[in-house]
Every structure is written in structure tokens, then in C-alpha cells.
Amino acid sequence: MIEPAVLKGFRDSLPEEEIPKKRIIRKLEDVFSSYGFVPIDTPVLEYTEVLLGKGGGETDKQIFRFQDNGGRQVAMRFDLTVPFARFLALHHDKLGVPFKRYHINKVWRGENPQKGRYREFIQCDFDIVGPDNAEADYEILSMMHRSFSALGIDGYTFHMSHRALFSAFLSHIGIEDKAVDVLRTVDKMRKIGEDEVRKLLDEITGDSGKTDGIISFITAGEGRNFIETLEAIEKLSGGPTPHSERMRTIYSFLKEAGIASSFVFDPSITRGLDYYTGIVYETFLDKLPSLGSVCSGGRYNDLASLYTKEKLPGVGSSIGLDRLMAGLTELRSPLLESTSAADVLVIHREEDTAKAIKAAEELRSSGVRTDIYLQPDAKMKKIYSYAETRGIPYSLQIKDDGFILKDLRTREEKTCTAVGEILGVMDVD
Amino acid sequence: MIEPAVLKGFRDSLPEEEIPKKRIIRKLEDVFSSYGFVPIDTPVLEYTEVLLGKGGGETDKQIFRFQDNGGRQVAMRFDLTVPFARFLALHHDKLGVPFKRYHINKVWRGENPQKGRYREFIQCDFDIVGPDNAEADYEILSMMHRSFSALGIDGYTFHMSHRALFSAFLSHIGIEDKAVDVLRTVDKMRKIGEDEVRKLLDEITGDSGKTDGIISFITAGEGRNFIETLEAIEKLSGGPTPHSERMRTIYSFLKEAGIASSFVFDPSITRGLDYYTGIVYETFLDKLPSLGSVCSGGRYNDLASLYTKEKLPGVGSSIGLDRLMAGLTELRSPLLESTSAADVLVIHREEDTAKAIKAAEELRSSGVRTDIYLQPDAKMKKIYSYAETRGIPYSLQIKDDGFILKDLRTREEKTCTAVGEILGVMDVD
Numbered sequence: 001m002i003e004p005a006v007l008k009g010f011r012d013s014l015p016e017e018e019i020p021k022k023r024i025i026r027k028l029e030d031v032f033s034s035y036g037f038v039p040i041d042t043p044v045l046e047y048t049e050v051l052l053g054k055g056g057g058e059t060d061k062q063i064f065r066f067q068d069n070g071g072r073q074v075a076m077r078f079d080l081t082v083p084f085a086r087f088l089a090l091h092h093d094k095l096g097v098p099f100k101r102y103h104i105n106k107v108w109r110g111e112n113p114q115k116g117r118y119r120e121f122i123q124c125d126f127d128i129v130g131p132d133n134a135e136a137d138y139e140i141l142s143m144m145h146r147s148f149s150a151l152g153i154d155g156y157t158f159h160m161s162h163r164a165l166f167s168a169f170l171s172h173i174g175i176e177d178k179a180v181d182v183l184r185t186v187d188k189m190r191k192i193g194e195d196e197v198r199k200l201l202d203e204i205t206g207d208s209g210k211t212d213g214i215i216s217f218i219t220a221g222e223g224r225n226f227i228e229t230l231e232a233i234e235k236l237s238g239g240p241t242p243h244s245e246r247m248r249t250i251y252s253f254l255k256e257a258g259i260a261s262s263f264v265f266d267p268s269i270t271r272g273l274d275y276y277t278g279i280v281y282e283t284f285l286d287k288l289p290s291l292g293s294v295c296s297g298g299r300y301n302d303l304a305s306l307y308t309k310e311k312l313p314g315v316g317s318s319i320g321l322d323r324l325m326a327g328l329t330e331l332r333s334p335l336l337e338s339t340s341a342a343d344v345l346v347i348h349r350e351e352d353t354a355k356a357i358k359a360a361e362e363l364r365s366s367g368v369r370t371d372i373y374l375q376p377d378a379k380m381k382k383i384y385s386y387a388e389t390r391g392i393p394y395s396l397q398i399k400d401d402g403f404i405l406k407d408l409r410t411r412e413e414k415t416c417t418a419v420g421e422i423l424g425v426m427d428v429d
Numbered sequence: 430m431i432e433p434a435v436l437k438g439f440r441d442s443l444p445e446e447e448i449p450k451k452r453i454i455r456k457l458e459d460v461f462s463s464y465g466f467v468p469i470d471t472p473v474l475e476y477t478e479v480l481l482g483k484g485g486g487e488t489d490k491q492i493f494r495f496q497d498n499g500g501r502q503v504a505m506r507f508d509l510t511v512p513f514a515r516f517l518a519l520h521h522d523k524l525g526v527p528f529k530r531y532h533i534n535k536v537w538r539g540e541n542p543q544k545g546r547y548r549e550f551i552q553c554d555f556d557i558v559g560p561d562n563a564e565a566d567y568e569i570l571s572m573m574h575r576s577f578s579a580l581g582i583d584g585y586t587f588h589m590s591h592r593a594l595f596s597a598f599l600s601h602i603g604i605e606d607k608a609v610d611v612l613r614t615v616d617k618m619r620k621i622g623e624d625e626v627r628k629l630l631d632e633i634t635g636d637s638g639k640t641d642g643i644i645s646f647i648t649a650g651e652g653r654n655f656i657e658t659l660e661a662i663e664k665l666s667g668g669p670t671p672h673s674e675r676m677r678t679i680y681s682f683l684k685e686a687g688i689a690s691s692f693v694f695d696p697s698i699t700r701g702l703d704y705y706t707g708i709v710y711e712t713f714l715d716k717l718p719s720l721g722s723v724c725s726g727g728r729y730n731d732l733a734s735l736y737t738k739e740k741l742p743g744v745g746s747s748i749g750l751d752r753l754m755a756g757l758t759e760l761r762s763p764l765l766e767s768t769s770a771a772d773v774l775v776i777h778r779e780e781d782t783a784k785a786i787k788a789a790e791e792l793r794s795s796g797v798r799t800d801i802y803l804q805p806d807a808k809m810k811k812i813y814s815y816a817e818t819r820g821i822p823y824s825l826q827i828k829d830d831g832f833i834l835k836d837l838r839t840r841e842e843k844t845c846t847a848v849g850e851i852l853g854v855m856d857v858d
Contacts, residue, residue: 001735001736001737001738002478002479002482002735002736003479003736004479004515004516004518004519004733004736004737005476005479005519006471006472006475006515006519007472007474007475007476007497007501007503008499008501010472010474011472012469012470012471012472012516012519012520013469013470013471014469014520014523014524015467015468015469015524015530018467018468018469018470019467019468022458022468026455029451033771033798034793034796034797034798034799035771035793035798035799035800036770036771036774036798036799036800036801036819036821037770038444038447038448038770038819039444039447039448039451040441040442040443040444040447041441041442041447042435042441042442043435043436043439043440043441043549044473044505044535044537044549045436045439045493045537045549046435046436047434047436049431050431050432050433050434053431061498064474064495064497065495066493066495066496067495068436068493068539069490069539070437070539072436072437074436076473086433086435087433087441089433090433090434090435090441091441091443094443095443095444096815096818098802098803098804098815100770100800101444106473108473108474110497110498110499120472120473120474128803130803130804131803131804133803133804135782135786135801135803135804135805136803138786139801139803142786142790146793252783253782253783253786256783256786256787257786257787257790258790304433306430306431307430307431307432307433308430308433309430341465341466341467341529342462342464342465345465353564353682354681354682354685357564357567357571357682357685357686358685358686361571361686361687364463364464364575367463368463369462369463369464369465370463370464370465371464371465371529372465372564372568373527374527374557374559374560374562374564374565374568375527375559375560375562375564376564386525386527389525390465390467392465
């Protein structure tokens with residue numbers, strides 16, 4: 001006997017989780033389609049060099065990689081961004097730009113599993129490749145907003161900033177050479193708090209005045225609205241720049257669309273050392289800030305430069321579906337309520353099987369999700385318990401030449417002679 | 430620069446393929462749900478021992494396997510059946526039986542790539558675990574029929590047989606000890622033809638009379654209807670058995686449901702050396718018999734015995750989605766026609782961006798799939814070519830205080846003053 005174990009950091013998805021997950025993915029796909037975005041998919045396995053580049057680094061240690069039977073160095077994708085860059089390098093001629101795509105699928109990272117973090121998880125990426133303008137930036141933000149709205153999530157805020165604004169500020173105070181260290185430190189704000197960040201910045205800048213400046217910059221959004229924050233940032237950085245103008249334009253579009261109230265200007269958002277070059281954003285559930293960002297992204301000037309000379313600027317975002325679902329579970333979101341596995345359970349005695357089959361086929365053809373209890377000899381208690389576990393609201397018992405439809409929630413019964421009659425009585429979606 | 434290559438036997442899925450694939454999957458999921466089947470998912474990676482058992486064999490060589498960073502022997506799943514058996518062993522207590530599940534996802538096999546065969550492909554499995562009776566057998570067959578019907582496939586036939594009928598026949602002619610070799614040979618019938626099979630059988634049985642008998646058995650369906658074939662088989666095997674009675678009952682259910690004409694009794698179907706113990710079936714597209722079976726399966730008495738002492742009989746089927754899509758492509762099925770990426774493309778000049786954004790948001794809220802052309806300074810020719818490539822049927826140009834809606838197929842134009850007006854004019858799904 002072999003132990004039926006799953007690997008550390010992996011898990012099965014039982015129907016109670018898989019049903020809402022599929023529902024959420026469908027809703028997101030419908031939103032993305034409503035913007036003219038199209039789906040793509042890429043192989044789970046790629047050449048290791050394609051995924052990791054020539055170098056190594058942190059990701060290198062976390063990746064599932066091996067030599068295949070043909071002697072190739074291969075690896076399982078650890079995100080959907082790198083495969084998309086490779087995909088673009090290969091297909092951009094055929095696809096043309098602007099290209100608007102989404103990709104929802106699994107990725108793998110050999111991290112040490114923590115609460116809500118697994119070695120296999122689903123990402124949900126959407127990007128616009130081609131135009132580098134406020135229109136494209138806005139469109140991604142608008143789609144993020146519509147996605148969260150379509151999911152019926154109660155309370156979410158998009159925190160935005162712009163990479164180049166921070167660089168301009170660091171130049172203005174004369175420490176652009178320390179940008180990488182400062183960026184890395186500032187990105188820890190949410191995790192380690194202002195006091196710790198201040199200490200680390202003092203070590204980097206060696207000048208508590210500059211540290212104060214950096215802290216003023218990253219906290220400039222506190223107590224200010226979007227435009228006030230933008231103006232404060234401009235003042236700290238020595239005046240308006242094309243980047244701050246871009247932010248202003250994006251904000252005017254958000255206002256025009258009536259969704260500006262969900263967006264805050266938060267200069268503490270930097271997205272660490274990622275490849276972003278323009279706007280960056282993270283998304284927090286208002287009631288669960290500790291969950292971390294459930295949808296993040298930004299603008300990158302040149303995603304596919306590792307594989308092609310073609311310049312392919314883009315802007316995109318990624319929803320961490322598993323983290324979002326963990327959050328929705330904690331918030332007891334109705335979105336995760338398990339739905340019934342069927343609308344009605346057909347119950348019959350052995351000798352009525354033919355009638356039961358006919359009724360079930362007729363119901364299904366009328367759009368009613370119909371389960372048949374497949375063991376006619378079972379005890380009624382067992383059958384009702386089956387229906388209850390699956391949340392099936394009605395039973396339909398074959399009785400002589402007719403049917404008894406029972407509402408299992410109210411125990412009300414109604415005798416019918418034809419399937420057509422049942423349809424009018426049942427109260428299902 | 431790194432070459433943006435994909436691995437041998439792997440491929441990207443571009444929107445023109447991914448859109449119909451997603452459409453097909455949604456239709457199948459809707460059919461499965463209408464029978465009360467629920468979705469599950471399992472990890473892509475499992476312990477190698479869990480997937481391969483203690484032994485090795487043919488599958489062993491084709492599997493993608495490696496040692497992970499924690500020193501575990503792991504492998505990527507090569508089908509959805511073995512992970513389901515492991516899943517059942519782990520969760521059957523919680524899930525209870527009857528359990529009706531479906532699972533649509535990728536599997537990997539390091540086979541040598543051939544036309545239409547890849548190292549990464551999608552399987553679509555559905556099974557009923559618990560009852561071992563004609564009702565459950567019928568339900569899987571009914572769901573297969575409804576799936577193919579829902580996909581609008583023109584011409585398909587389900588070829589059925591029963592494993593135990595063949596065994597009973599071999600016993601009856603006294604060569605049950607050669608069952609494995611005979612089975613393996615008969616399974617090649619479609620590939621190598623009757624003459625070759627006869628030669629091989631002669632070698633196995635050493636008795637041309639017995640070979641004649643086997644050939645009569647496996648060709649008993651030719652020129653006979655379902656019941657006639659069943660009777661011929663019974664005669665060849667020394668009379669009715671519980672297994673032939675099961676076939677008779679299943680057929681009566683198929684008739685009752687009005688779908689019997691899509692099913693033929695084909696005793697040549699044996700499913701090789703698989704783990705089946707009851708009915709077995711394969712599905713062929715009438716116009717493309719050479720494609721091979723696009724949906725196969727059968728009844729197994731004890732799927733999870735490798736992992737648990739619990740007896741878990743089941744019946745199931747698996748649609749080879751990639752092979753089915755290859756067939757539909759060859760048949761130029763309307764199912765694969767690329768749909769438009771959007772219903773309407775909003776076109777605007779730089780100064781009208783705000784108006785364009787507002788109109789697009791309004792259209793999306795009204796359920797119209799709306800793309801905005803994101804580079805207002807582009808040439809009209811480029812914009813129209815973008816719409817054409819994506820099959821977008823309408824353009825909406827912002828003009829002063831109104832809009833010009835253009836049907837890009839007929840070039841008809843209509844001036845409108847409000848978004849509401851456009852909705853009535855457009856002819857989209």
C-alpha cells in the first residue's frame with residue numbers, strides 16, 4: 001500500500017473550494033473580455049535559461065528545475081510575466097500592437113509554505129503591450145476596478161504611485177546613487193514599520209535630514225487627497241515633471257469614469273526591485289490590510305528585452321487568486337458560499353428507473369441541473385443526507401404515473417403529473 | 430540575447446486557439462454541472478511513487494520526474510486518473526459516495542511528438558464513484574452524448590463493449606490463460622488491420638479455429654444492431670451472463686432517453702491493458718475515423734486499491750480535448766471560428782479622450798464588449814486594420830458632442846448623440 005500523500009506546500013482542491021474558484025475565474029474572464037482582452041496560454045515547462053536569464057538570484061533557488069530525458073535544462077514557470085515576455089518576443093510580429101491579453105493559470109515556487117502561501121498557486125495576469133500613455137495606464141486601472149466590483153468585494157482600495165517620481169525625488173536630494181538600497185528599504189515599510197525603516201535609512205544616507213525627507217515623501221499621502229498628494233510630491237521633488245503630469249492625467253480619467261474614489265496616491269508603493277518604470281500599484285482589502293496586496297502591477301518600458309531587440313512597453317497587473325480567496329474566506333464573502341451541486345435530486349425505486357431517467361433528461365434539457373440518486377435500494381435517510389450535503393434544494397420522487405416534488409428546505413410537497421409542471425413550481429436560478 | 434524558444438513537443442496557445450478552447454471547456458463544464466457533477470483539482474506535482482506505484486513500465490519512461498530541492502522524488506502527472514485515485518483514498522470519507530466529479534486540466538508525457546500529439550495536453554475527465562450498476566454506467570454515457578451534442582459536433586458514434594464479456598468468451602473457448610496476449614493483439618485491430626491481427630492470434634492460440642472464433646467475436650457488431658450483436662456475443666460465449674444482462678439494461682436506458690442511435694455495440698473495443706473491469710467505450714467522429722477515439726473510458730471495480738483498503742468502484746470517461754480540437758479544425762467546425770475580441774472599437778482624437786473613456790465605461794456597463802484604440806494619434810488605416818484583425822464588427826468615433834457608429838462589415842454609418850441610442854442599433858450577441 002502506498003501512502004496517498006500530497007507534497008509539502010501542495011494541496012488538493014475539493015469541490016467546496018473549486019466551485020467558487022471557477023466562479024471567480026469566470027467572472028474575471030467576463031470582465032477582461034468586456035475590455036477586448038483576449039486569453040493566451042504558455043507551456044508550464046520552459047528552458048531554464050528562458051525563465052532565469054543568464055543570471056541566478058533569489059528566484060533561482062525557489063524554482064522547480066531539472067534535466068529532462070532529452071538532456072535539456074528545464075524549469076516550471078514561477079510567474080506568468082517572464083513566459084509572457086518570451087511569448088511576445090516570439091509572436092509580436094503576428095499579433096501586432098496594441099496587444100491586450102490575459103492569462104489565468106498556475107505557477108510554482110519552492111518557497112517555505114506559510115499560512116495562505118503554497119508552492120503551487122494561480123495567478124491572473126492582464127497586460128496592454130504597445131502604447132506608453134495615460135490612456136493605457138488608465139485602462140488597466142479601470143479593469144482592476146471593474147474586476148473587484150464584479151466580484152462583489154466589499155471595500156478595496158488601489159494604492160498608486162510612480163517609479164520615476166521617486167527617482168526624481170532622490171536625484172533632487174542628491175542620493176540617486178543609493179536608489180536601490182533606499183527602494184529596498186522603503187518597500188519594507190508595511191512589514192517592519194516606520195521606526196525600523198528610519199533606522200535603516202539613516203545607515204544608508206548617513207544624514208537624518210535626508211532620512212526625514214524620504215519619510216516625508218513616502219508618507220505624503222497621509223491625510224491628503226490624490227491631487228494634494230501629487231502637489232506635495234512635486235514640491236518635494238523640485239517641481240512638476242512629465243511623470244507627475246502623467247499621474248494628473250490618469251487621475252482626470254479616473255474621475256471622468258466615476259471611479260476615482262477607489263484610488264489613493266500612496267508614494268510608499270514602490271514594488272521593490274521589480275522591473276517597473278512607470279506607475280505602480282497595489283490593492284488592499286479595506287477590512288484586511290494585513291493580508292497584503294491582492295492585485296499588483298505597473299508599467300514597464302521594455303519587458304522582452306532579454307529575448308528581442310523590439311521595444312515592447314507595457315502596463316499590467318496580476319491578481320493573486322489564492323491570496324484573494326484566502327481573504328474572501330476570512331471575510332466570509334458570499335462569493336465563496338458553496339452553491340448547490342444540483343437543483344433537484346431525482347429519487348426512484350428500482351422498477352421506476354426508466355421513468356426517472358426520462359424525467360432527468362427532460363429536466364436537463366430544460367436547463368435544470370438534475371442529479372439522480374444512483375442507488376435505488378438505498379435508505380431514504382441516506383438519500384436525504386446526500387442531498388443535504390450537496391445543498392440540493394429539491395427532490396423529485398417518481399410515484400406511480402407522476403412525481404412528488406419536495407422542497408427539502410420547507411419539506412413542502414407537491415404532486416405533479418408532468419415535468420413541465422415541476423418547472424413552474426421550482427425556485428432555482 | 431536569449432533565444433525565445435519553446436521546448437520540443439510544447440507550444441504556445443495564441444488567442445485564436447485559446448478563445449475557442451475556453452469556449453469548449455465552458456460548454457463542457459455547463460453540461461457536467463447539469464448532471465450534478467462537481468469540479469476538483471489536484472497538484473501538478475506528486476510523489477513519483479504515488480503516480481507510478483512501486484513498479485515501472487512504459488509510462489515510467491515518458492514521465493517528467495526529478496528530485497526537488499528538498500530531496501523528494503517528484504513527478505508531473507501524466508493523466509488525471511491516478512491523481513484522482515490518490516485523491517479518493519485521501520478524501521472519500523469526507524466526500525461520501527456516490528461522488529460525481531469532473532476535472533479538466535493539463536497532463537504531461539515525454540512522448541515523441543507526432544502530428545496532433547504534444548508533450549503537454551489537456552484532459553477532461555468525469556467519473557462516478559460508488560454505485561456499481563447500470564444506472565451509473567448509463568449516466569456517464571448520457572453525459573458523453575449530451576457533451577458532444579452541446580458542442581454541436583456533426584456526427585459522432587460511441588462504440589461500447591464490456592470487458593467481462595470478452596473474458597467469458599475466452600473461458601468458453603478454453604484460452605483464458607492467454608487473455609493478456611489476446612487482448613493486447615485485438616486492441617491493435619484499428620491500427621494494423623484484420624489480416625495482421627489474425628497472424629498474431631494464430632501465433633498465440635496455435636489454432637486457426639480459435640483465431641476464427643476470436644475474429645467472429647470482435648467483428649460480431651458488423652451489420653448487426655445493438656441487440657442482435659449482444660445476442661450473437663451471448664451465443665458465442667455460451668449464453669447470457671450478468672454482464673450481458675447489464676449491457677441489455679444499459680441499452681434499454683439509452684432507448685428510454687432517446688439517444689440509443691448514437692451507440693453501437695462493438696466487441697472489438699477492449700481498451701488494451703487498462704484497469705477496466707466492466708463496460709468500455711471509445712468515441713469516433715463519423716467523418717474522421719482515422720483521428721482515433723476522442724472520448725474513452727469504462728468501468729473499473731477498484732480504482733484506489735493502491736492507496737486504500739476501501740473498495741471504490743467507479744465508471745468514467747475522458748475527453749482528449751487537444752485531439753478533439755485537432756479533429757474539429759480538420760472538419761472546419763464553426764465551434765472553432767474565431768470570435769471577435771470585442772463588439773465595438775472606440776476611436777477618438779487626443780482631445781476627446783475623456784469622452785471616449787466615459788462612453789466605453791457606459792458601454793461595458795451595458796454588457797457591450799468595448800475596446801478603446803489606445804493611440805489617438807495613429808493613422809485611421811492602422812486603426813481599421815487593428816479592428817479587422819480582431820474581428821471587431823463596429824467602430825464608434827467620438828465626434829463633437831456625439832458619436833458616429835460604423836458597421837465595419839457594411840461601412841454603414843449612423844450618427845448618435847447618446848450611448849443608449851447605439852445599443853439599439855448594434856447587432857451583437
